[in-house]
Amino acid sequence: MTIKFNPILGTLILVVIVTVLLHVCDAQGGLRVVVIVGGWKPITNLTDPEVVEIGKFAVDEHNKEAKTKLEYQEIIKGESQVVSGTNYRLIITAKDGDSPHNYLAEVWNKPWKKFRNLTSFRQCTLQNGEEKCTFT
Ligand SMILES: *[C@@H]1O[C@H](CO)[C@@H](O)[C@H](O)[C@H]1NC(C)=O
Ligand SMILES: *[C@@H]1O[C@H](CO)[C@@H](O)[C@H](O)[C@H]1NC(C)=O
Numbered sequence: 001m002t003i004k005f006n007p008i009l010g011t012l013i014l015v016v017i018v019t020v021l022l023h024v025c026d027a028q029g030g031l032r033v034v035v036i037v038g039g040w041k042p043i044t045n046l047t048d049p050e051v052v053e054i055g056k057f058a059v060d061e062h063n064k065e066a067k068t069k070l071e072y073q074e075i076i077k078g079e080s081q082v083v084s085g086t087n088y089r090l091i092i093t094a095k096d097g098d099s100p101h102n103y104l105a106e107v108w109n110k111p112w113k114k115f116r117n118l119t120s121f122r123q124c125t126l127q128n129g130e131e132k133c134t135f136t
């Protein structure tokens with residue numbers, strides 16, 4: 001018994017193979033995107049308990065370091081970056097006595113090592129009466 005080459009079936013098999021290959025290429029394209037992770041991404045939910053915890057930590061830690069008594073109020077903007085843990089950049093409103101101010105805080109969080117460090121904390125500067133509060 002001989003197997004006769006069927007051109008229609010052959011074409012069909014070829015189409016299937018090409019389609020599979022294209023999908024593999026797609027998957028690799030997707031992987032390349034994953035590798036780019038490390039860029040800063042906006043935090044969409046600023047009331048996420050995890051994010052709020054980071055914000056409160058930043059204010060508490062700054063109070064300890066600078067012997068201030070800032071009172072955490074809320075986060076008004078945030079970005080995060082995945083780098084051996086997560087880096088957070090937050091703009092936090094905190095009360096300094098009676099007057100609320102905005103602060104830029106950077107926190108590095110490595111939950112599996114229970115490591116969390118406030119790497120930067122500064123008040124947003126006023127320029128011509130306008131608050132300059134941007135992530136650099
Ligand atoms: C943000 O997170 C909080 C707590 O997980 C949740 O209750 C709230 O619905 C979320 N908001 C949005 C807009 O996803
Ligand atoms: C935490 O961050 C501060 C400020 O960048 C730095 O001086 C300190 O060494 C860091 N601590 C650890 C344990 O990495």
